[in-house]
Amino acid sequence: MDSSAPPTGEPLPLDLVNTRPLNGASRADLLDTPDRLAAWLARQADRLGAEADGPAPTEADLAPVRAVRAHTEAALRALLDGRRPPQSALRGLADAQRAAPAVLVPDWDGATVVVAPRRSGPLGTRLAALLAEAAAALLADPAVTRVKECEADDCVLLFLPAHPRRRWCSPARCGNRTRVARHYRRHKSP
Secondary structure (H helix, E strand, C coil): CCCCCCCCCCCHHHHHHCCCCEECCEECCCCCCHHHHHHHHHHCHHHHHHHHHCCCCCHHHHHHHHHHHHHHHHHHHHHHCCCCCCHHHHHHHHHHHHHCCCEEEEEECCCCEEEEEECCCCHHHHHHHHHHHHHHHHHHCHHHHHCEECCCCCCCCEECCCCCCCCCCCHHHHHHHHHHHHHHHHHCCC
16 A cells, blocks of 8 residues: 555545554554645645644644544544443543634624634644544544445555445555455466
């Protein structure tokens, strides 16, 4: 699997968790530098709103985002295994939201009053709060019971299938690789 750029297109909390794909026998961290976090934010800009347009991430912004990723993954993996999510993961998601709560700020757009959520604090704290809020919403959504892990042997990515028969995080990536390997095993010479 190409571990240089995480796949996108799943619900935001799954895209966040999927920034830790398998890379050989270990897990890669695709949010290990401020530049890589900035690249991920750019790919998620349509969902992150003003948080993606702010200042460039710094080293200090990595820890809160990665902590929310760890809490989100712990909760999702527990649910995948039919277990209760760890209380520490749920508490971590709540604490991240409390660190930078969203305040609806009213403004005049020339014709009407509009409101936009705004958070204050360092970028990493604001991002962590927004990501934790999205994770909490997904965990409480009945659709969370449909989240699956890719069935490819060398993949740990999570996805929310639109079709119940979907088996891979990406038909082009893992699905094709799995089908080619299966074909090779069936047709290889003894």
